[in-house]
Amino acid sequence: MTDSTLIHATNVIGGNVTQPNPNAPVLDVINPANASVIGKVYLSDTNSLNEAVSAAQNAFESWSKTTIKNRVQVFYKYKTLLEDNIEELTDLIIREHGKIYSEAKAEIEKAIEIVEFACSLPQIVPGEVLEVSRGVECKSYREPLGVVASIVPFNFPSMVPHWTIPIAIALGNSFILKPSEQVPLSAMRIAELLKEAGLPDGVFNIVQGDKTIVEAICDHPDIQAVSFVGSTHIAAVVYERASANLKRVLALGGAKNHLILLPDAHPDMAASNIIASMSGCSGQRCMAASALMAVGDVDHIIEKMVEEAKKIIPGDNLGPVISAAAKERIENYITEAEKAGATIILDGRNPNVDGNKDGFYVGPTLIDNVTPDMAIAKEEVFGPVMSITRVKDISHAIEIENSSEYGNGAGIFTQSGKIANEVSKQLQSGMIGINIGVPVPREPFSFGGMNGSKFGAGDITGKSSIEFWTRIRKITSKWNPEAAVNWMS
Numbered sequence: 001m002t003d004s005t006l007i008h009a010t011n012v013i014g015g016n017v018t019q020p021n022p023n024a025p026v027l028d029v030i031n032p033a034n035a036s037v038i039g040k041v042y043l044s045d046t047n048s049l050n051e052a053v054s055a056a057q058n059a060f061e062s063w064s065k066t067t068i069k070n071r072v073q074v075f076y077k078y079k080t081l082l083e084d085n086i087e088e089l090t091d092l093i094i095r096e097h098g099k100i101y102s103e104a105k106a107e108i109e110k111a112i113e114i115v116e117f118a119c120s121l122p123q124i125v126p127g128e129v130l131e132v133s134r135g136v137e138c139k140s141y142r143e144p145l146g147v148v149a150s151i152v153p154f155n156f157p158s159m160v161p162h163w164t165i166p167i168a169i170a171l172g173n174s175f176i177l178k179p180s181e182q183v184p185l186s187a188m189r190i191a192e193l194l195k196e197a198g199l200p201d202g203v204f205n206i207v208q209g210d211k212t213i214v215e216a217i218c219d220h221p222d223i224q225a226v227s228f229v230g231s232t233h234i235a236a237v238v239y240e241r242a243s244a245n246l247k248r249v250l251a252l253g254g255a256k257n258h259l260i261l262l263p264d265a266h267p268d269m270a271a272s273n274i275i276a277s278m279s280g281c282s283g284q285r286c287m288a289a290s291a292l293m294a295v296g297d298v299d300h301i302i303e304k305m306v307e308e309a310k311k312i313i314p315g316d317n318l319g320p321v322i323s324a325a326a327k328e329r330i331e332n333y334i335t336e337a338e339k340a341g342a343t344i345i346l347d348g349r350n351p352n353v354d355g356n357k358d359g360f361y362v363g364p365t366l367i368d369n370v371t372p373d374m375a376i377a378k379e380e381v382f383g384p385v386m387s388i389t390r391v392k393d394i395s396h397a398i399e400i401e402n403s404s405e406y407g408n409g410a411g412i413f414t415q416s417g418k419i420a421n422e423v424s425k426q427l428q429s430g431m432i433g434i435n436i437g438v439p440v441p442r443e444p445f446s447f448g449g450m451n452g453s454k455f456g457a458g459d460i461t462g463k464s465s466i467e468f469w470t471r472i473r474k475i476t477s478k479w480n481p482e483a484a485v486n487w488m489s
C-alpha cells in the first residue's frame with residue numbers, strides 16, 4: 001500500500017478534521033490479519049485537547065439548551081446512517097482490527113441498539129413534581145454536566161465508543177472521544193456520520209493519542225466527567241487521577257470470566273456455547289469466558305468442546321489477535337501453563353494460515369488440569385484460550401470464581417433451575433449467565449462488572465448511565481399568599 005492510500009487518523013475538533021501535524025509522533029495502523037500498514041495515527045499533544053475542550057464548551061451553550069426531544073432527532077437520523085453504511089463500517093473494523101465479517105458487523109448492530117436506547121431517552125428521563133404542602137411544590141429534573149470525555153480500548157473500535165456517545169450527547173453534554181491508538185479509524189467515520197446526521201459542530205470531538213492525552217483528560221479542569229474502558233491497571237490509574245481532580249469517573253477494567261460446568265448440562269448446547277464464548281472475537285472480549293470449572297465427571301462435554309473447537313479455523317472463522325505482542329503474550333501463557341504441569345488438549349500456537357502467513361493468529365486452545373495457582377488461571381489472557389480446572393464440587397468452583405480479582409462475567413451450565421438460581425446469587429461478578437457463555441445484557445439492561453472489573457458507581461449503559469451523564473436540579477416553589485412560615489420558608 002502506498003502512502004497516499006493510507007487512512008489518516010487525526011483529530012476532529014469543532015466539526016473540522018485536522019490535517020496531520022508533521023511534527024506529531026505518528027504510529028502505523030496495522031491490519032492484524034496480514035501485518036500490512038493501512039493507516040497512520042497522529043498522536044496529539046495537550047494543546048489539541050485544550051482546543052477540543054474549548055470547542056466543546058462553546059457548543060455546549062446551545063446544545064444543552066436544545067430540548068431533548070429535538071436532540072434525539074439527530075440520533076434517529078444517525079441510526080439510519082449507521083444502517084445505510086453498515087457494510088462500509090464493518091469493512092473498516094475488519095481492516096483495522098482483524099475481526100471476521102460477522103463479528104465486525106455485529107459491532108455495528110449492537111451500536112444501533114444503543115442508539116435506539118438513546119432515542120428513547122425522552123420517554124425515560126422526565127423529572128418529578130409533587131405538591132409537598134398546600135401551595136408548595138417540589139420539582140426535580142436532570143440536566144447535562146457540560147464537557148465530558150470517553151476513553152476507549154482497542155477490542156471494539158465501534159461498539160464501545162457507542163456505549164457512551166449517543167447517551168451522553170442525547171442527554172445534552174458535549175463530548176470528547178479518545179480512541180485506542182491501535183484502532184483509531186472507525187472513530188473518524190463515526191464523526192462524519194454524526195455530522196451528516198445534523199449534530200452541531202463541536203458537540204462531538206475526537207482527540208487521537210495515547211497516555212499523554214488520557215492523563216491530560218484526567219487533569220483538565222473543564223472536563224466534568226470521564227468514562228474509561230480498558231485494562232484494570234489503567235482503569236485504576238484513570239479512576240484515581242480523574243477522581244483526585246474531583247471529576248465524576250466510571251472506569252471499566254479487565255476480566256477473568258469463569259464458567260461452571262455441571263455433569264447434567266445439555267452436552268451439545270453447553271459445548272458450543274462455551275467454545276463460542278472463549279473463541280468469539282478471538283477471545284478479545286471482556287466477556288469472553290477463559291476459565292472453566294469442571295465439576296465432577298464432565299468428560300463427555302469436554303470431548304464435545306474439543307470437537308467444536310476443531311471447527312474453528314484461524315483465517316477462516318477465527319480472526320487474528322490485535323498485534324504481534326498480543327500473540328506472543330498469549331502463546332507465552334500457554335507455554336508457561338504447559339511447563340507448570342497443565343495438559344494442552346488442543347494447541348493453537350503458531351497456526352498455519354493460508355494466504356495470511358504474517359497475520360497475528362492464535363488458534364483455539366484448550367488446556368486441561370489447570371490449577372488455581374497458575375498464572376493462566378488467574379490473569380487475563382485475552383486470546384482464544386480456555387483453561388479447565390477440575391473441581392470436586394460446586395462450592396469449590398464458586399470459591400475459585402470468588403477469589404478472582406476481577407468480576408465482569410460468570411456463568412453456570414446446568415439443567416437444574418434450582419442450582420442455577422442459587423449459584424447465580426453467589427458469583428462475584430456483575431453479569432451472570434445461566435446456560436449462556438457471553439451474558440452481555442441487551443438494551444435497556446445495563447452493562448458493568450464489579451470488583452477489579454469496574455471502578456465507580458453505576459453501569460455504563462442502560463438506565464444506570466443516565467445517572468452518570470446528568471445531575472439533578474431540585475426546585476421548590478411556593479405559589480400561595482399565606483404569610484405563615486414554617487421550617488421550609
Ligand code: NAD
Nearest residue numbers: 152153154179180210211214230231234252253254255286
Ligand atoms: P488499555 O488499558 O491498554 O487501553 C485502554 C485505553 O487506555 C486506550 O485508549 C489507551 O490509549 C489508554 N492507555 C493505554 N495505556 C495507558 C497508560 N499507561 N496511561 C493512560 N492511558 C493509557 O486496554 P486495551 O488493551 O486497549 O483493551 C483491552 C482491555 O480492555 C482488556 O483488559 C479488556 O478486558 C478491557 N475491556 C474491558 C471492558 C469492560 O467492559 N470491562 C470492555 C472492553 C475491553
